[in-house]
Amino acid sequence: MAKKNQKRKQSRVAFRKRHQGRVRDSDLTRQFRSGESLEDAAKNERVSGKGDLTRKRTVVGVDAEQPTQSDAAESNASPLIDGRVTCVHGLVNTVLADDGRHFECAIRQVLKSVSIEGRGAVVAGDRVRFRSESDDTGMIEFVAPRHGVISRQSRGQQHVIAANVDHLLIVTSAAEPTLKPALIDRFLLSAEQCQVNPVIIINKCDLIDPASIQPLVGVYAAMGYRVLMTSAEAGTNIQYLRELLKGKQTAFSGQSGVGKSSLLNAVQPGLGLAVSEVSSDNQKGRHTTTTSRLIPLADGDGAVFDTPGIRQFQLWDISPEEVAGLMPDLRPYVSRCRYSNCLHLSEDDCAVKDAVADGRIDARRYDSYCHLLEDDLLLG
Numbered sequence: 001m002a003k004k005n006q007k008r009k010q011s012r013v014a015f016r017k018r019h020q021g022r023v024r025d026s027d028l029t030r031q032f033r034s035g036e037s038l039e040d041a042a043k044n045e046r047v048s049g050k051g052d053l054t055r056k057r058t059v060v061g062v063d064a065e066q067p068t069q070s071d072a073a074e075s076n077a078s079p080l081i082d083g084r085v086t087c088v089h090g091l092v093n094t095v096l097a098d099d100g101r102h103f104e105c106a107i108r109q110v111l112k113s114v115s116i117e118g119r120g121a122v123v124a125g126d127r128v129r130f131r132s133e134s135d136d137t138g139m140i141e142f143v144a145p146r147h148g149v150i151s152r153q154s155r156g157q158q159h160v161i162a163a164n165v166d167h168l169l170i171v172t173s174a175a176e177p178t179l180k181p182a183l184i185d186r187f188l189l190s191a192e193q194c195q196v197n198p199v200i201i202i203n204k205c206d207l208i209d210p211a212s213i214q215p216l217v218g219v220y221a222a223m224g225y226r227v228l229m230t231s232a233e234a235g236t237n238i239q240y241l242r243e244l245l246k247g248k249q250t251a252f253s254g255q256s257g258v259g260k261s262s263l264l265n266a267v268q269p270g271l272g273l274a275v276s277e278v279s280s281d282n283q284k285g286r287h288t289t290t291t292s293r294l295i296p297l298a299d300g301d302g303a304v305f306d307t308p309g310i311r312q313f314q315l316w317d318i319s320p321e322e323v324a325g326l327m328p329d330l331r332p333y334v335s336r337c338r339y340s341n342c343l344h345l346s347e348d349d350c351a352v353k354d355a356v357a358d359g360r361i362d363a364r365r366y367d368s369y370c371h372l373l374e375d376d377l378l379l380g
Helices: 028-033 038-044 109-113 181-193 210-222 238-245 260-267 320-326 351-357 363-377
Strands: 010-014 056-060 081-089 092-097 102-107 127-132 137-143 150-154 157-162 167-173 197-203 226-229 249-253 293-296 303-306
Touching: 081 102, 092 137, 102 127, 150 181, 157 249, 167 181, 181 197, 181 320, 181 363, 197 210, 197 260, 210 226, 210 363, 226 238, 238 260, 249 260, 260 303, 320 363, 351 363
Parallel strands: 102 137, 167 197, 167 249, 197 226, 249 303
Antiparallel strands: 010 056, 081 092, 081 127, 081 293, 092 102, 127 137, 150 157, 293 303
């Protein structure tokens, strides 16, 4: 039997900004003029910080290595309910319980207090345990470890788009807006990094002659990526896409206006997701999806993430030296370069550049690699 007075676990965690109080009184000059001594003031306040002690605090009941669980379960006898987060909107987290009920949940403060790099403590797709407070509200007590995390960088922070993803469907369009291979390459890198199976979807194929994009399709197919030509309007390959989604949690990602919501409406009729036309002025899509949503498919056979459109996808936690190793067509040549830290840009005796010159690596893929390093990772 465990001792009642057993010491509870403690962790030192960084302050969030809302916990950091003012360290210096703003009216120090006024106090001096009123007759108070500066020597006395120095004893009562800190003019500057004193290392980590001023930036950390002790949280009882939380392990900093596993900052996903509160200790409320120890003091509350009501049972915890298992579920998964389907949508996060502000402070409200919609959770679908395993028994099919929906709850609007808040997050226990201790989970939000632990220092994290991301923008939120929970995201769509998270497996959680929560305590019911009424028929449709609750409090999240535990967030399970994640796998298959699709992230991008936003203002220097990790922006998690979806968690616990099995397939990443990179949706682009053949026209309106035009196909952007560079954006596809960024999503492929992210999928390789987080070990998620990527599938390239080229939507609106009814607007062009499919033969015009076959060379590009062939490049991705030769690397082992599955490429699917679809049309939500004409119903092309919708049944094949429906079969692909069965039994998996699949994220639909891509730029605005490519037809992600339209494809989901075609896959599951009656879903009723909002769609809009592409702007005729700049051929850019309008944002109709504003936050990631996890949508269970009919008969409970799989689920899909409808994610907001992305016009720029900035990579998160990928260094310049890692990029070539994450690209299947460049990877075989990386170890053959003269220098172990070769970036394959201007170095001598570079096996990657030699392979491009010999036609063994597609020149468009190498150009995409160079622009990615020079524009985003080295200069960004």
